[in-house]
Amino acid sequence: MNDEFYIGWEKQAPPTFSRRTKAAVALIVLLASGGSLLLAFNQRLIGDAVFEWNREREFAGVFRAKPAPHLVTEADDGSTTTHLLVAPWKFGLDRDAAREFDGRQVSLAGRVIRRRDQSMIEVQPQSLSAIGPNTGAPATAASATSAGAGRRTLRGEIVDSKCWLGVMNPGRLATHRGCAVRCLSGGVPPILLVQYEGGRTEHYLLVGSDGRALNREILDFVAEPVTITGEVARQGDLLVLRAEPGDIARLERKH
Numbered sequence: 001m002n003d004e005f006y007i008g009w010e011k012q013a014p015p016t017f018s019r020r021t022k023a024a025v026a027l028i029v030l031l032a033s034g035g036s037l038l039l040a041f042n043q044r045l046i047g048d049a050v051f052e053w054n055r056e057r058e059f060a061g062v063f064r065a066k067p068a069p070h071l072v073t074e075a076d077d078g079s080t081t082t083h084l085l086v087a088p089w090k091f092g093l094d095r096d097a098a099r100e101f102d103g104r105q106v107s108l109a110g111r112v113i114r115r116r117d118q119s120m121i122e123v124q125p126q127s128l129s130a131i132g133p134n135t136g137a138p139a140t141a142a143s144a145t146s147a148g149a150g151r152r153t154l155r156g157e158i159v160d161s162k163c164w165l166g167v168m169n170p171g172r173l174a175t176h177r178g179c180a181v182r183c184l185s186g187g188v189p190p191i192l193l194v195q196y197e198g199g200r201t202e203h204y205l206l207v208g209s210d211g212r213a214l215n216r217e218i219l220d221f222v223a224e225p226v227t228i229t230g231e232v233a234r235q236g237d238l239l240v241l242r243a244e245p246g247d248i249a250r251l252e253r254k255h
Contacts, residue, residue, distance in 0.1 A: 049115040049166035065102035067207045068189040069093040082237035084120040092187025105131040113166040149232040156194035177223035184215045204241035217245045225251040
């Protein structure tokens with residue numbers, strides 16, 4: 001028999017065996033590299049979302065406790081920006097503890113989370129403090145009233161605002177359900193994500209018809225296509241949807 005035979009402890013493999021091994025290794029490397037590139041290109045991009053996890057900033061503005069804790073800051077040109085406020089990790093800001101700051105000028109330190117024109121700040125513990133004495137009169141930016149848009153039925157997906165706005169990718173859909181449930185259970189404000197053809201999206205801060213936090217009441221609907229009927233209003237940069245769990249209807253997911 002002329003078949004080449006190779007024993008592993010020999011210094012050099014026969015030429016035919018060596019060529020076949022090199023070809024097999026090259027093919028495996030090529031397939032692995034191609035698979036990695038294909039997987040990378042097929043990942044949903046985080047798009048315009050940003051989480052400045054390594055940069056802490058100082059902020060000053062007017063604190064608002066409802067419909068969810070947020071800070072209204074004012075630029076030099078007089079324009080205002082609304083920042084939802086959350087705590088580190090999978091927690092929302094303590095609403096009861098923060099209620100004393102409602103309508104007051106405050107300062108805080110935190111990290112920016114942002115998707116397009118929607119902004120959030122992950123507030124560092126113990127950094128929230130009032131600026132000046134409490135006069136009992138609401139600050140100008142905090143006294144702005146909500147503009148009603150009437151009762152509407154919207155179709156979308158309930159997501160936790162912190163992950164969707166930039167902390168996680170993709171921050172939605174069934175693959176993110178477990179994380180979203182933990183975030184909402186920890187007090188992170190829920191939003192209804194509505195997507196339109198052409199890529200346009202709208203974010204509705206979801207609260208009860210009486211303004212209460214709905215977090216634990218809507219966990220069964222998270223990361224699924226739903227319709228919600230409720231009252232829509234705009235408060236600063238925030239679109240707010242007031243509805244009850246009974247106003248939420250689950251839809252079949254498209255395959």
